[in-house]
Amino acid sequence: MDDLAGLLGLDGNGEVPSGRIIQIYEVACRQFAQRGFDGVSMRDIAAECGISKATLYHYFPDKDSILRPLAMGATKSIYLHVARHDDATLPAVDRLRRFIVETATFFEAFRWAWIAGSTAFWSDPEARARKERIAWRDRYEQLLRDILQAGIDSGELHATDVKIAGRLVLGTINWMPRWYNPAGPLKAPEIAGQFCDMLLAGLRAAPPKKAVGRKAKAKG
Amino acid sequence: MDDLAGLLGLDGNGEVPSGRIIQIYEVACRQFAQRGFDGVSMRDIAAECGISKATLYHYFPDKDSILRPLAMGATKSIYLHVARHDDATLPAVDRLRRFIVETATFFEAFRWAWIAGSTAFWSDPEARARKERIAWRDRYEQLLRDILQAGIDSGELHATDVKIAGRLVLGTINWMPRWYNPAGPLKAPEIAGQFCDMLLAGLRAAPPKKAVGRKAKAKG
DNA sequence: GACAGACTACCGACCGCTCGGTTGGTGCGG
DNA sequence: CCGCACCAACCGAGCGGTCGGTAGTCTGTC
Numbered sequence: 001m002d003d004l005a006g007l008l009g010l011d012g013n014g015e016v017p018s019g020r021i022i023q024i025y026e027v028a029c030r031q032f033a034q035r036g037f038d039g040v041s042m043r044d045i046a047a048e049c050g051i052s053k054a055t056l057y058h059y060f061p062d063k064d065s066i067l068r069p070l071a072m073g074a075t076k077s078i079y080l081h082v083a084r085h086d087d088a089t090l091p092a093v094d095r096l097r098r099f100i101v102e103t104a105t106f107f108e109a110f111r112w113a114w115i116a117g118s119t120a121f122w123s124d125p126e127a128r129a130r131k132e133r134i135a136w137r138d139r140y141e142q143l144l145r146d147i148l149q150a151g152i153d154s155g156e157l158h159a160t161d162v163k164i165a166g167r168l169v170l171g172t173i174n175w176m177p178r179w180y181n182p183a184g185p186l187k188a189p190e191i192a193g194q195f196c197d198m199l200l201a202g203l204r205a206a207p208p209k210k211a212v213g214r215k216a217k218a219k220g
Numbered sequence: 221m222d223d224l225a226g227l228l229g230l231d232g233n234g235e236v237p238s239g240r241i242i243q244i245y246e247v248a249c250r251q252f253a254q255r256g257f258d259g260v261s262m263r264d265i266a267a268e269c270g271i272s273k274a275t276l277y278h279y280f281p282d283k284d285s286i287l288r289p290l291a292m293g294a295t296k297s298i299y300l301h302v303a304r305h306d307d308a309t310l311p312a313v314d315r316l317r318r319f320i321v322e323t324a325t326f327f328e329a330f331r332w333a334w335i336a337g338s339t340a341f342w343s344d345p346e347a348r349a350r351k352e353r354i355a356w357r358d359r360y361e362q363l364l365r366d367i368l369q370a371g372i373d374s375g376e377l378h379a380t381d382v383k384i385a386g387r388l389v390l391g392t393i394n395w396m397p398r399w400y401n402p403a404g405p406l407k408a409p410e411i412a413g414q415f416c417d418m419l420l421a422g423l424r425a426a427p428p429k430k431a432v433g434r435k436a437k438a439k440g
Numbered sequence: 441g442a443c444a445g446a447c448t449a450c451c452g453a454c455c456g457c458t459c460g461g462t463t464g465g466t467g468c469g470g
Numbered sequence: 471c472c473g474c475a476c477c478a479a480c481c482g483a484g485c486g487g488t489c490g491g492t493a494g495t496c497t498g499t500c
Contacts, residue, residue, distance in 0.1 A: 205378035
């Protein structure tokens, strides 16, 4: 399910991904996501791969070299994914929905890489978060702000501050890894769709100045 | 500014907080928040406190004993804080606003403890996240769901699923530590207030079936 | 077909270092 | 003289990373 080779850009060029390398990425990716970069030793990764630690160093010069492409690939790919699905000719409301839902779709597909990259970014901002990675992240956030701004300009949205509104939206999505259960009844894109509904319509039921004839959209 | 003694419950009983213990908590708390539990050594904490590592072990039996009260205190105190400011006789919309803003107020005051506790909870769910701590966290989330449910029952809110809506709200708040700048122009409670406005009113500007006479709340 | 050499995948054993934690003590106020 | 606050020195374990070597495979050459 996790096409990590695609995320890492290993299948596009002439190189052969070598199988073992993909396996190491997959194992390390999940372990980093579950126990953190510092909480995973090279011995742990080697053991689960069924190889010796020395063999691990045959494929990767050091520990950082395993994490870096994962974090970089996740950050870059998430932007490319939502940008590919964006269409500036659509109404801003539809673009916003796509942005949110496609982000969740990406998260569903590359959950471990997402988490590993996100926590790596958080725990060691100066060493591992290099310029290029921040640049992709900025493009991602900027796309969201552009969508929000387009909605404000066209009169579809009435946010006053696109930065604040953008962080509102991103917070709802980025917090998902903390509670999302892949085995649950709702998949991530479905939840994201509901989030989008609530964010657009608001939680308040009725206009404050006008009485409602019927209970707006009764639950039962 | 950080009344850590209060958060840890060290000033209520007859014990003398001893000064040094408070200092260790403060230093460790900030370091844990900034570099993670595994990223901070006992030598680091001792060095910044200006004492030897052995003295650290004079006050605490092990490393976990420094983090545990911090994480526990933060989780418990955040619930007690919002519960103290809640008033079930108020309209649900006002209660929701208080919940969000007071959470941000708490975050502003105990930022390091909040982050340290949150990341500890996340990185090692089974070992350090003990039953009691989860219980307080559940009470906190349950209070939010109760407020949302009360709003739905009274017709103020039209959320269909309080669990999903609750996670929407919590995500916006809980993501704040990742980008919040204490030196910025807006303080956390102010940002939280704006979040609450957006969450209640929604980002969409006008009802889809009716034309608006004026540009809703123009930005300039 | 045999053989040398280069190369790949792999490993056991080891290195220096830092970690959390311990031990045996010192100085000092009450 | 006791107990508190404190510390230098130390310990075993685990860390990231290195080293020398082995088994197999592919290639070119006689």
